């Protein structure tokens with residue numbers, strides 16, 4: 011993944027006629043728009059179902075049954091959050107693990123999963139729940155027949171395996187869903203791409219929104235800052251970490267009321283603000299509005315054509331950036347806004363040409 015970011019950066023340097031990263035750093039310092047472009051380069055959306063098999067095997071064998079039994083005793087659902095959920099690969103993997111493997115073995119509580127991602131295009135795909143066969147190559151042998159229906163070139167998750175799933179557009183640096191969650195997957199995003207300050211901040215927010223002894227899953231090549239802070243690896247799987255109770259706690263399974271109440275309520279307030287913002291504003295100039303006559307063709311091409319999907323993602327990322335600036339959510343100058351609008355024209359023109367082919 012880092013290679014892919016590196017390649018994009020290399021192409022950008024060539025586009026700008028720059029030779030070195032130092033020159034690019036100078037460019038970033040003098041051109042605020044460039045930060046948005048660099049941010050877009052870091053949005054790697056590669057994923058697949060059952061990615062890192064041993065992690066999901068451990069979740070199925072040890073973590074999910076424990077969470078299910080505890081939730082059943084409390085009369086609650088098991089609540090999970092997948093941060094940076096891409097096209098829903100982890101969300102559907104967890105759901106299918108639950109329904110096909112864990113739930114039949116325990117008298118389980120229902121499972122609720124929220125998948126969040128900053129990229130509206132991948133979220134649209136996540137809602138469709140359809141994957142090509144390369145995304146399914148790691149799933150257990152019986153899942154394909156049991157849980158998926160074949161649809162043209164792809165496999166779509168059956169309706170009975172979609173209950174309790176929700177996808178939301180959220181930039182994890184700005185907003186996170188309200189917990190408490192028993193399990194949070196935050197893989198191949200924060201602890202790969204963010205700087206150490208942002209990693210620390212996000213790790214603290216994740217800890218605050220996990221229940222007292224909840225679990226966090228990170229990517230296979232990731233480590234947490236500060237030697238894991240409030241988290242400890244579980245034996246036998248370095249990617250699964252458990253929130254450790256505060257030293258003063260007498261009952262290990264109880265959440266620590268004081269700190270988590272303070273932090274969660276801060277998150278809640280921020281979320282409500284954003285919810286109101288989102289409710290007020292439908293993002294203007296989305297692809298489906300700009301090309302309303304061709305919206306079905308666009309949906310189909312996003313699913314089936316990689317190049318078109320990339321153009322659509324690029325258009326919507328810039329459009330989203332403009333949307334954030336226009337209501338002055340992100341302060342900037344008219345000049346920056348105009349530059350972004352011009353930049354938005356590039357993928358739009360290419361999309362127009364693509365649709366006329």
Ligand SMILES: C[S@@+](CC[C@H](N)C(=O)[O-])C[C@H]1O[C@@H](n2cnc3c(N)ncnc32)[C@H](O)[C@@H]1O
Nearest residue numbers: 054055057094096127128129181182197198199
């Ligand atoms: C490499 S993918 C990882 C997908 C999945 N978590 C996995 O490990 O297979 C990273 C995902 O994070 C999303 N992303 C990037 N920046 C983000 C941000 N600031 N907030 C939320 N999601 C973000 C990208 O759109 C992409 O879908």
